[in-house]
Amino acid sequence: MSTFKTSKSEQKSRDPGIQSGDLVLVRLPKGDIRSVKVEKNTTVVIPKFGAFFANELVGQPYGLTYEIQDKKLTYAPPKTLEEIEDTDATNELINDGEFVQPLTVDEIQALKRSGVHASDIIKMQIEQHANYSLKTEYSKDKYKKRKEAKYSKVFATIEPTLYNVCEYWFAKDQLRLRDLRIDSLSQMLNLANVRPGGRYLAVDDASGILVAGILERLGGEGKLITICATDSPPAYPCLMQMNFPSSVTDVLISLNWATAEEDYTPILPPSDIPTEQVKSDRQKHRLNKRKAVTDLLNNTREELFAGEFDGLLIASEYDPYSIIERLSPYLGGSASMVVHSPFSQIIVELQAKLRVLPQFLCPTVSESWLRRYQVLPGRTHPMMAMSGTGGFLCHATKMYVRTLTN
Template sequence: MSTLKLSKTAEKSKDPGVQIGDLIMLKLPSGEIKGIKLENTIINIGKVGSFHANELIGHPYGLSYEIKEKKLFILPTRSVEEVEDTDATNELINDGEFVQPLTADEILALRKTGAHASEIIKKQIEQHANYSLKTEYSKDKYRKRKEAKYAKFFTTIEPTLFNVCEYWFLKDQSRIRDLRMDSLSQVLNLGNIRPGGRYLAVDEVSGLLVAGILERLGGEGKLITICNSDSPPAYPILDYMNFESAISSSLTSLNWATAEEDYLPVLPPSQLPDDELKSERQKSRLNKRKAISDILNDTREELFAGEFDSLIVCSEYDPYSIIDRLSPYLAGSASVVVHSPYSQILVELQAKLRNLPEYLSPSITETWLRRYQVLPGRTHPMMAMSGSGGFVLHAIKMRVDFMTYAVNLAQVLQI
C-alpha cells in the first residue's frame, strides 16, 4: 500500500522568499554548495562562519552575504573586471622556489584576530617574492584562489529545478542516474508537461523527475507514479524544491502490485460492526485508514481509466516491462519518454519498440552540454566537462484499435 500524500510544507505568503522550514542551498566561496534545513537557530557553515537564521527570513533568494561578527551584510552585485594586458610572462618564474615567507601559522593567527579576507590576501601579496613578476591574469587567478580560502561570504541559491538538479548532479550523479539539467528539461519537454495535463511516471532518480513534473504542473493536473515499495516512495529531492502543498498535492503513487488491475490490495478494515465499542482513538484510526484506502482506490480507478498524456521513465528496471504494463493507459498520440545512463538499455528497447505498431518512430539521442568561462580576454570552454548526461528515447503512442478507422467502412461497403 503506497498511496502517497506528501508532508505539507508551511503555506507561504505571496511574496516568495526564504522561510523557516525551507531547505536552502548556500554557495560558499570555494564553490561548494551546502543544503541546510532552516530552523529558527544559529546556522554554522564551517570556516565561513555562523549567523542566526532569522537574518535570512523574508529575503528573496539569490542574494550574497558577508558574515562579519555573526551578522550578515548584503553584498552588492559584483561585476567582472577587465584585466589589463602587460608584458609580463612566466619566463623568470620557476616552480618550487621559496616565495611566501608568511607561514601557515601566521596566517591562522591573522584569521583568528578576525582579519578580513582582503587584509590577509593583501599581506600575502606584499610578502610574495614573485607576485610582481606575474601576468595580470595570473595575479587575478592568485587572488581568486586565496579568496576562496579565506573569504566569509555565501549566496543563497534559488530552489529552481535547474539549480536543484545541478546541485544533485555535482553531489551524487549516480543517485539521479546521470539525469543532468539538460537531459531533465528535454525529458520534461518531450513529455509535453503542461499545467492541467495528466501524467504517468516511474522515478528512481530520488524524486528529481517528480520534482520537475510537479513544478511544471504547478498544482493543476495529475501525476501518478508507480514505485517499487509498499510504503510511500521516498523522493528526497522534492524537499529541496520547497513546494507549497497545493503543488505537491497533484501527486499520488501506486506500486507495481496495486497498479495491477486484477490485484485486490489487502487493506486493514476501515469499518467495524456497529455494535462494537468505538473509542475516539479507534474512530480516528479508522478514519485515517479509510482516507488512505479511498485515495488508493481513487488512484487505481484513475489509472485504469487511462487516457494519460505521457509516460516518463527514469528507472532501474527493464524499461520495456514498464512500458508494456503502462502503455494501455496512454492516450493516442501520447509521448513515451525513457531516460537511461546507458545506451545499451535504450538500444535494446528501441529494437523492440520499432517492431510494434503502437510506437511511432522510437528514437534515441545522447545529450551533450558544455560550459564556458566567459572572462574578458579569457573566454574558453571549461577545462573539465561532464562526460554524460545519459540517453533519451522518445516514441509516440499510436492507437492500434483505430488503425483502419478512416478506410471509412460505410464507403468501403458501398463500393
C-alpha cells in the same frame, strides 16, 4: 535585522523567498554548494565555514550575497567581471619550488584569529610575495581570486529552481540521479509535453528529480501518478530541496507495482465496521483514517485504470520495456513516452523492441551533450572539465493499433 517585506500578491506567488523550514542552497567562495536548513530562532551552521542566526535569512529573497561576521550577515554586493590589461609580463623568470611567501601558515592563522579582514590578509600576502610583480595580470587575478576563496566568509543563497537543484544533486551524487543531467531532464519534460493541467504517469528511481521537474511544470494544476517499488510512497529526496508548497505537491499520488495491477486485489485491513462494534473514539478515529487510506488507494487505482493520460516519463532501474508494457495501455492516443537511462544498451534494446510494435510511433534515440564556457573578458574558452554524460533518451508516440478506413 529588518526583514524583507513581501506584498500580498507576492505572498501568493510561488517564490515567497526564504521561509522558515526551508532547505537552502548556499554557494561558498570556492564554488562548492551546500544545503542548509533554515529554521527560525536557530543557528545555521555551514560546516567548516561559519555559522549565523537563521532569522537573518528568513524573509529574504534568494540570490543575495552575504558576509558572515559574528554570526550576523551583512549584504555584500555581487561582483562583476573585470577587464584585465594586457602587459608584457610572462612566466619566463618564474620557477617552481622557489621560496616566495615569507608569511607562514601560523602567522596567517593568528591574523585570522585576531579578526583581521580577509581582504587585508590577502593584501599582506601580496605585498610579501617575492614574485608577485613578475606575474602576468591574468596570473595576478587568479592568485587574488584563489586567496579570496580561501579566506573569504562570503556566501550567496541559491534559488531552488529545478535547474539549480538538479545541478547541485548532479555534482553531489550523479549516480543517485542516474545521470539525469538538467539538459536531459528538461528535454524529457518538453518531449513529454508536460504542461499545467496535464495528467502524467512517471517512474522515478532517480531520487525524485524527475518528479520534481513534473511537479514544477504542473505548478499545482493537473495530476501526477508515480509507480514505485516500495510498499509506502517513496521519499523522492530531491523534492525536499525544492521547498514546494503543498499546493504544488498535492497533485502527486503514488501506487506501487502490485497495486498498479488491475487484477490484483490489495489486502487491506477492514475499515467498514458496523458502528455498534466501534468501542472508543480512538478506534473510530483509527477506522476513519484507515478508510481514507483505502479510499485514496481505490480512487487512485480507478483513475490509473481509466487511462487517457497525457504522457509517461521513466527514469528507472527496472527494465523499461516491462514498465511500458504495464503503463502504456493507460496513455491516450498521441501521448508521449520518454525513457531515460544512463546506459546506451538499455535504450538501444528498448528501441529495437518498440519499433516493431504498431502502438509506438517512431521510437527515437538520442544523447544529450552540454558544454560550459568560461567567459571572463579576454579569457573565453570551454571549461577544461565537462560532464561526460547526461544519459540517453528514447522517445515515442502512443498510437491506436487499429487502422481507420473510410
